[in-house]
Amino acid sequence: MDLLERPIVAAFATLRPSGAPQAHPMWFVWEPDEEVIRLTHTSERHNYRYVQRDARVALLIIDPDFPYRYLQLRGSVIDIQKDPEGALYQRLQLRYRGTSSEVADRAVRVALTIQPSTFVGRNPRR
């Protein structure tokens, strides 16, 4: 649970049109009531098209204090919504930076919702 709750930059793995994997660092937030992950993204990035083509994704959250402790979520992008006010982006700015600012690219901001189907965790002794 702490790995879901702490503001850790996750590795977001998606599928390219060829089917090959790729991975990028991403902010995320866990929505405990819905049991989904939300990511802020833009409609101008490759991943926006890629996840519409193949919604299967994985998110790897590594404990920055002990990188052998981690949580991997696998699942699918079940929803993509426009975020014309940048509301999710600002929420994630607050979560990750402690402050929020005007979202210059709010016209292209989108909110991705990931429904995890599998959680794989490892919590080795230090």
Next chain:
Amino acid sequence: MDLLERPIVAAFATLRPSGAPQAHPMWFVWEPDEEVIRLTHTSERHNYRYVQRDARVALLIIDPDFPYRYLQLRGSVIDIQKDPEGALYQRLQLRYRGTSSEVADRAVRVALTIQPSTFVGRNPRR
């Protein structure tokens, strides 16, 4: 180059038999003369089978001091060798922990060689 050289735990993205992505934390070493990445792995883990089925992988190396700075490599596993002495494992122990110990599971240790075809880096101003 520093992201390749520093002992950072990387996110290793592979393809499951279904074609879905997955990601795990992994030690790695960059071999500058060959321009390949080596990972120590075991023949008992799922990924060992998965990369033989589909060799396409990605490795994401996030700067732990500034997680918006990163290097993503995409490529293929071009070689898998047994490592019956655990030599690569010990080399990676030294790289990541500063000391090495006997490799208890050396009978199943393997060395994966990844040839990167694409490097994507991001080095934003702080």
